[in-house]
Amino acid sequence: MFDLLGVSPQVLFGQLLLGLINGSFYALLSLGLAVIFGMLNVINFAHGALYMVGAFVAWLLLNYLGLGYWWALFLAPTVVGLVGMALEKTMLSRLYKLDHLYGLLLTFGLALILEGAFRHQYGVSGQPYPIPDLLKGGQNLGFMFLPNYRGWVVAASLIVCFGTWFAIERTRLGAYLRAATENPVLVQAFGINVPVMVSLTYAFGVALAGLAGVLAAPIYQVSPLMGSNLIIIVFAVVVIGGMGSILGAIVTGLGLGLMEGLTKVVYPEASNIVVFVVMAIVLLIKPAGLFGRER
């Protein structure tokens, strides 16, 4: 098989690993988008910017307060979640009765503000973030070398993704959430505080983006522009997977990451656009997306 592709197994598995890591980020981000969309009917354009903020919070914690990676892993999503909650309470909540496009436009504006502000402050060049001591080094798996940190990123995001899936599909809180997605008025009539639940959902969704930012910081550099290009790919992922299913978002994210990695091996020039090509094909064959249902 390797001879067929004309590449060494090291290169192939190396790129597949990179693809898997990208896919983990796609999965985490599209999961957050799907959770938010399910509850608020808002496509959160600021998701990429908040991912960037998550990475920057980690970097700032390290450089100004001396708090390391493990603190950041907990604190950065919290900070991003709180920012998200503030944004939801003050701005987004005013738009629920209007067309969904206004939510997209508002969050687009917010993304520009966040990105512009960080860019103004820190410039466009990336800031390095060290890998935590515990996860330095790597494992030789025989057919390839696996850096510990990259293995950790894939594992951590898989755990978070499936944890989220479990919480939404299999717990009582998740049942409330799903019920409120279907019929918020009725759920409120049963004595559940739906507005608070909506705020918390948004906060949780963007906290996932913040977490992805912290996980990404040691791999990619911390830069104000790290979110903007990613979010467009994640949008394509969401269109391909359809937003009806949580599991669909996770599977599509990972799958497309792998596909991107494979394209880098076979035909590197197309690796930037392969996700968009897949999106176009899926739309032609199954317009509602692979796991989607038309809303």
Add this chain to the structure above:
Amino acid sequence: MTAASQATAATATATATATLRGPDAGTARTALLFVVGLTIAALAPFALYPVFVMKVLCFALFACAFNLLIGFAGLLSFGHAAFFGGAAYVTAHAVKVWGLPPELGLLLGTAAAALLGVLFGAIAIRRQGIYFAMITLALSQMVFFMALQLKFTGGEDGIQGVPRGVLFGVFDLTQPLTMYYAVLAVFVFGFALIWRAVHSPFGQVLKAIRENEPRAISLGYRTERYKLLAFVLSASLAGLAGGTKALVFQLASLTDVQWQMSGEVVLMTLLGGMGTLVGPVVGAGLVVTLESYLAATSLPVPVVIGAIFVVCVLLFRRGIVGEILARLPGRKA
């Protein structure tokens, strides 16, 4: 109700009152406005820096083309930079490398944008609302990556030093004033085309689709075709604007195809007033003015642009022209 229909409720009332007063009064006022606008535009280069006014006109046409989709068909495209920038590249390449005259360069650029519009439109109109926006954004990002990697676009450098040439073999576009009036003619042509489309039966069907697509289908309209045609028309005019911009600035670059450009045209239209004919022109003028003013200060442009976005969405969704129309005395019949 869709986004645009809320924004255009004002225009609807305005049209309704105009009809109540008799069609002649409305037509006369429109004609008067048109003459006044044209006079101002014709005299503008004597009062302002011509390149600046030309930039405003190019973006105004771009925003008008975009508004045809969002304002009259209710489709929010977040990928119009692909048509604007794509046409800019094609026009620049045709004029500079192939040595074609500017009119043919513009024609090729517009045709390229139309072709791109057919391709993107056929894919994007399969989904609606928010998905439509995400799909157009993703497709335009694909064009961006292609512009980054293809040979003829010059990558990061873009295509520089595009010659303006001689229009129709008569008008020497290297003269600033000649160039200006050529741009003005292009703009008037584009604007008139949009005005005609909106006020035709085709435009009425688009509005029907915007308000209630299932009902339009049940009335026997093949809404897909109407939406696709509107999309292609909008893409072509955006391309015409992009090609003209490439001639004016003698440059086609990655800035023209970036997603920020798509966002900018959304802002121009939103700020001026979605679904009003003049709104995008006003919005484009304001945004271009603001940007050239901000360029001289140390304020970060994206932050200001983003803040205007937020304020527009939260406080005045009808845009400037929409608000004015809604508040004119005697129009709240």
